[in-house]
Amino acid sequence: LFDAVLRPSLIVSRSPLIFDGSLGLAGCKEYFENLRRLIVLLFDYANTLKPIADLTPSEKISIIHNCVSQFALLVVAYHTVRNTELVSSTILLPSGHYFHREKPVIIIEQCEDKQIILLESRIEIVKKNILDVVLSPMRRLGFTEIEMVALKAIIALDP
Numbered sequence: 001l002f003d004a005v006l007r008p009s010l011i012v013s014r015s016p017l018i019f020d021g022s023l024g025l026a027g028c029k030e031y032f033e034n035l036r037r038l039i040v041l042l043f044d045y046a047n048t049l050k051p052i053a054d055l056t057p058s059e060k061i062s063i064i065h066n067c068v069s070q071f072a073l074l075v076v077a078y079h080t081v082r083n084t085e086l087v088s089s090t091i092l093l094p095s096g097h098y099f100h101r102e103k104p105v106i107i108i109e110q111c112e113d114k115q116i117i118l119l120e121s122r123i124e125i126v127k128k129n130i131l132d133v134v135l136s137p138m139r140r141l142g143f144t145e146i147e148m149v150a151l152k153a154i155i156a157l158d159p
Helices: 002-006 028-048 057-083 113-141 145-157
Strands: 090-092 097-100
Touching (some): 002 028, 002 057, 028 057, 057 090, 057 113, 057 145
């Protein structure tokens, strides 16, 4: 992880953030690729945001560890709200893929049927909560870019 602080592209190469859903429905593979890309975005953010940029690599890792999920959710939620209609059943990902409320995520085939059903039901609950608990209020509030910048800083500076 110390190397990743200095060179975040070791996690995954930097690619453009394309929150448009043009590449279609995401599965597990795309989910993990997008998560790695969001982690690189957070490492880049931590390396440029003062006073975090001045901390030691181990301190940065600790901060990143404590705010990665909130940061990723905020970035995805903001861009989803910004790039979809008023009421949407999609969650846009930075690669150009998306999740849909009604469509299942393809799970690793080696799992037994019970495991697939259980995991898929948990995924459905998480997607529903993101859409209903995070995205709907953000749409209602008319979340602006300035508010996004402020919230990203708060998440990073006060994990």
